[in-house]
Amino acid sequence: MDFYDVINKRKSVKKFKNTKICEEKLGRIINTAMLAPSWKNKTSYKFIIVDDSYKKEKISECIKNSSDEAMQAIKDAPILSIVVGEPEDSGNVDGKPLYLVDSAIALEHFVLAAASEGYGTCWIASFDEDKIRQYLSIPFNFKVVALTPVGEIQEEKPHNPIKNVNEHVFLNTWNIPYSRKKEKVLS
Ligand SMILES: Cc1cc2nc3c(=O)[nH]c(=O)nc-3n(C[C@H](O)[C@H](O)[C@H](O)COP(=O)(O)O)c2cc1C
Numbered sequence: 001m002d003f004y005d006v007i008n009k010r011k012s013v014k015k016f017k018n019t020k021i022c023e024e025k026l027g028r029i030i031n032t033a034m035l036a037p038s039w040k041n042k043t044s045y046k047f048i049i050v051d052d053s054y055k056k057e058k059i060s061e062c063i064k065n066s067s068d069e070a071m072q073a074i075k076d077a078p079i080l081s082i083v084v085g086e087p088e089d090s091g092n093v094d095g096k097p098l099y100l101v102d103s104a105i106a107l108e109h110f111v112l113a114a115a116s117e118g119y120g121t122c123w124i125a126s127f128d129e130d131k132i133r134q135y136l137s138i139p140f141n142f143k144v145v146a147l148t149p150v151g152e153i154q155e156e157k158p159h160n161p162i163k164n165v166n167e168h169v170f171l172n173t174w175n176i177p178y179s180r181k182k183e184k185v186l187s
Contacts, residue, residue: 006116008159013120014069015155016077021051025117026079029150032113036106044090045103045145047110048136050080058135059147062128070124077149081121082132083107084142103145111148120153 001009030047038044050056059082060074074080083106085099092098111121125146132144166177 001116010115012122013153014073016151017154019152021078029113033106033110036109038102039091039098044099045083045085045106048082062131065126073149077151079150082147083145085145086142119150121148121150
């Protein structure tokens with residue numbers, strides 16, 4: 001699949017089939033996540049793949065501020081991919097904890113590779129971290145950053161509209177829309 005097709009294909013999926021994940025595909029997806037860049041190449045993140053039904057059920061009960069759909073997705077999808085990051089093993093520049101960046105890039109690599117293999121995913125970051133830590137025996141020096149269910153798509157929603165470039169991309173100065181330059185050049 002072309003890179004831009006993968007980007008277009010990726011969207012948050014909350015209705016999954018419970019069909020098994022192909023091990024070969026999962027291997028490729030995991031390898032892609034391992035190619036993610038990280039602060040000083042420290043790779044301060046780790047992934048936990050959960051395919052145990054009882055643990056998935058317990059983790060679904062940890063979801064906060066989310067729709068029942070997200071909880072159901074965690075139970076239905078054949079696997080979860082959970083990314084955890086180690087703050088002490090990554091950088092902190094001007095108060096920016098870079099373990100969050102490292103972990104987010106790695107999970108997004110995972111998510112895009114999953115889309116390329118035809119699987120659905122949904123970033124979930126709102127959960128009771130302590131309970132997940134307990135269920136998966138995660139040490140206290142790691143923070144649970146985010147998770148996603150992964151599996152064959154049962155039902156997908158249409159894509160959200162593309163963001164307005166004028167509002168989100170500036171050129172040289174704050175609030176000078178990037179696309180204005182194009183207009184000037186053209187006029
Ligand atoms: C960092 C992050 C955290 C998110 N956390 C949740 C979550 O806790 N629960 C949820 O239902 N969706 C969550 N989402 C999914 C977003 O709501 C979704 O990406 C957004 O609505 C855009 O839709 P799309 O992914 O289909 O483009 C999260 C997404 C991101 C990037």
